[in-house]
Amino acid sequence: MAVDTFASGSALRSEETAERSSVYEQGLFAGAIGAATIALWFLVVDLVNGRPLFTPSVLGTALFQGADAVTAPERVPVSFEMVVVFTWIHVLVFVVLGIAAALLLELAERNQNLGFGIVLFFVVFEFGFVAVTTVFAQPLLETLTLAKVLFGNLLAAAAMGAYFWRAHPRLVIEP
Numbered sequence: 057m058a059v060d061t062f063a064s065g066s067a068l069r070s071e072e073t074a075e076r077s078s079v080y081e082q083g084l085f086a087g088a089i090g091a092a093t094i095a096l097w098f099l100v101v102d103l104v105n106g107r108p109l110f111t112p113s114v115l116g117t118a119l120f121q122g123a124d125a126v127t128a129p130e131r132v133p134v135s136f137e138m139v140v141v142f143t144w145i146h147v148l149v150f151v152v153l154g155i156a157a158a159l160l161l162e163l164a165e166r167n168q169n170l171g172f173g174i175v176l177f178f179v180v181f182e183f184g185f186v187a188v189t190t191v192f193a194q195p196l197l198e199t200l201t202l203a204k205v206l207f208g209n210l211l212a213a214a215a216m217g218a219y220f221w222r223a224h225p226r227l228v229i230e231p
Contacts, residue, residue, distance in 0.1 A: 079158045086219050087154025090212040091147045097208040109139045111200060116142030118196055129199040154216065161224055171229030182209065 098111040116138030118126045126132055164171040189197060189205065197205065221227075 079162050080155055082220070082223050083155030083158035084151055085154070086157060086216045086223075087151035088147065089219050090154060090216040091150035093215040094150075094208045094212040095143065095146065097211050098204075101204055101208075107134065109134050109136070112139045112142045112146070114138075114196065114199065116145075118193070119145065123195075126195060129196055150212070157216065157220065161220055161227065164229065165224055165227050168228050171227070175229065178213075182213075185209070 095112070099108070102108050102110045110132075113134040113136075114126060114129050114132045117132050117135065118129075119142060120138065160170075160174045160177075164174050186202070186206070190202070
């Protein structure tokens with residue numbers, strides 16, 4: 057009889073592990089979708105402006121070489137090294153955000169009352185991003201424009217949201 061109890065407990069743990077693995081997989085995929093969406097948006101913006109890969113290059117330069125390196129962002133040369141390094145960091149950040157979102161959605165699926173709090177958290181997070189960016193990256197925002205940054209974030213959030221909406225068809229959010 058002890059073997060049956062162990063086997064059923066083991067099967068339950070295996071099912072929980074598979075479910076948790078699925079949540080992480082969703083987060084990885086959603087993060088990759090978000091990162092690709094915003095990267096494609098800025099690639100299009102940069103192509104229209106006649107400077108392909110300018111945005112990730114200038115952001116990478118600011119991130120890894122400091123604010124002094126981008127006192128005049130419009131004059132920063134495009135560096136493929138900065139593009140690659142910044143893109144990796146950007147993808148990692150989006151994957152972490154995707155995993156966090158997947159875990160929060162798993163909670164909301166189990167408790168419908170948490171859904172509104174998660175939506176509110178997303179709004180506050182976006183506002184915080186805008187506030188921090190405005191305070192610490194003013195020269196970059198003048199070059200990239202806040203509207204383009206916000207629209208890129210909106211596109212990424214919409215793409216990730218669409219993916220999660222399909223992955224969680226039973227999700228109901230109640231205030």
